[in-house]
Amino acid sequence: MSNKEFIGYAINIGKLSPCKKNKVGAVIVKNNEVIIKSYNASLHTNYAHDPETRYLTTFCAEKNAILEAKQNLEGASIYITLSPCMSCAAMILKSGISKVYYLNEYKDRRSIDFLRQSGIKVIKCEFPEYKNLKPNNLKQL
Numbered sequence: 001m002s003n004k005e006f007i008g009y010a011i012n013i014g015k016l017s018p019c020k021k022n023k024v025g026a027v028i029v030k031n032n033e034v035i036i037k038s039y040n041a042s043l044h045t046n047y048a049h050d051p052e053t054r055y056l057t058t059f060c061a062e063k064n065a066i067l068e069a070k071q072n073l074e075g076a077s078i079y080i081t082l083s084p085c086m087s088c089a090a091m092i093l094k095s096g097i098s099k100v101y102y103l104n105e106y107k108d109r110r111s112i113d114f115l116r117q118s119g120i121k122v123i124k125c126e127f128p129e130y131k132n133l134k135p136n137n138l139k140q141l
C-alpha cells in the first residue's frame, strides 16, 4: 500500500470517532501492513463529562493506537490525520515508531520539532484529494 492509501485509511477510521468537534484517525503500519487502527475517544465514565477530568479521560487517536498495539513498534510508521500533541509525541518516541505521517497540523507545532530533533522522520501528507479535509469535517470525504 502507498502513503496515500495509508493516510486514506486513517481518514476513514477517524470518521468513526464519537467526538463531535474533532475526528482524528490513526493507523500504525509495520512491514507495509496496517497492524492497528484507532480514533480519538473518551473513556465511557462520568469523568468524561466533568470539565476538570474530561481531558484526562480522553485519548488521542495515536495514543489509543499505541496502547492497543501491545507490541514492539520499533521501526513502525504511524499515519495520523492530525499532527500529535506533545504528550502523544513523547509516547511515539518511547514506542519506537520511526516515522510519523500527518495530514493536518495541530495548533501546537512543538511536537513536530520535538520529534524531528529526536530523530523521528515527520512527513506532512499533501495529496490534492485530501487538501480540504479538516478535523471537524472528515466526514466530507
Ligand SMILES: [Zn+2]
Pocket: 060, 063, 084, 085, 086, 087, 088, 089
Ligand atoms: Zn495527543
